[in-house]
Amino acid sequence: MRAVLVLTMVMAATVVSAADNMMINADIQEISFQQPPAIAMAFRPEMEPGVVVSIPGSANTIIPGYRVRHDGVAYIVGIACEADMADDCSAYPYAEDYKGRDVYIRYQQTSDRSFRTPEGAAVGDRWGRTLRRLDGGEMFLSGNDSCVKLPSGWHACIDLMSTQRRFDSKMRRLLPKKNAKLDFFYQINGDN
Numbered sequence: 001m002r003a004v005l006v007l008t009m010v011m012a013a014t015v016v017s018a019a020d021n022m023m024i025n026a027d028i029q030e031i032s033f034q035q036p037p038a039i040a041m042a043f044r045p046e047m048e049p050g051v052v053v054s055i056p057g058s059a060n061t062i063i064p065g066y067r068v069r070h071d072g073v074a075y076i077v078g079i080a081c082e083a084d085m086a087d088d089c090s091a092y093p094y095a096e097d098y099k100g101r102d103v104y105i106r107y108q109q110t111s112d113r114s115f116r117t118p119e120g121a122a123v124g125d126r127w128g129r130t131l132r133r134l135d136g137g138e139m140f141l142s143g144n145d146s147c148v149k150l151p152s153g154w155h156a157c158i159d160l161m162s163t164q165r166r167f168d169s170k171m172r173r174l175l176p177k178k179n180a181k182l183d184f185f186y187q188i189n190g191d192n
Contacts, residue, residue: 021160022076022109024067025050033070037077039189040085042102048095053078055107055188056147056160063088063106073115078107085189111184118152121182127164128178130156145173153191159183 028050033043049064053076065078081089085106092098113123119133131139133150140149147157158164164180167173 021054021056022065023052024076028067030067030069030074033068036070036073037068037075037105037108039105039108039187041105042083043105044100044102045098046100048098049079049089051076051078053107053109056144056155056157056186061088065107073110074112075108075110077105078109079103080106080189106189107186109184109186115185117150117154117156117185119150119154121150121154121156121185123182123184125156125182126178127158127176127180127182130182131178141173141175145175147186149191153187154185155187155191156182157184157186 028047031043031045035041045066049066051065051067053063053065055061055063055078063078063080065076068075068077079089080087081092081101081103083102083104085104089103092101111123116122121130121133127148130148130150134148135151141147144160146160146162147155149155158176158180162176162180162183164177165174166177168175
């Protein structure tokens with residue numbers, strides 16, 4: 001009996017590629033955008049959120065979001081329901097709350113291999129190559145020292161649970177190895 005129950009649960013699960021900082025309901029359809037998603041961009045989803053995102057590097061900030069696609073590139077966008085983008089949409093718990101309501105992109109993330117940052121960085125690039133794209137700029141680590149902020153504002157990240165790390169005795173931190181591969185990119189509101 002126990003084996004049948006486990007098999008049933010495994011077959012019912014839907015697998016969707018995502019990073020460790022989100023949960024996705026694959027039954028909620030993807031939204032097609034006519035332009036690339038951008039921080040502070042307003043859109044009208046006409047349906048309930050299908051994603052829950054935990055913001056990297058924040059103190060337990062969890063926000064709802066959507067799967068969106070533009071020009072063949074898949075993104076996850078985390079939203080705010082008010083234009084000041086300071087809320088977590090908790091005042092809007094029902095699917096009907098999103099009919100006819102504008103929401104605002106507060107966070108965006110992609111692990112799509114066809115995505116390129118303005119600097120040319122892509123999923124699968126090596127960490128060392130990505131650091132060279134900083135072009136002499138300051139290295140700002142984020143997301144558990146798994147991400148580095150690029151000049152464009154995109155954070156280039158290895159998997160948050162990656163073992164591809166080494167201890168840097170100068171910085172006294174556990175940093176990605178130069179040959180670690182990038183897994184995803186994100187941008188967040190208020191990250192200048």
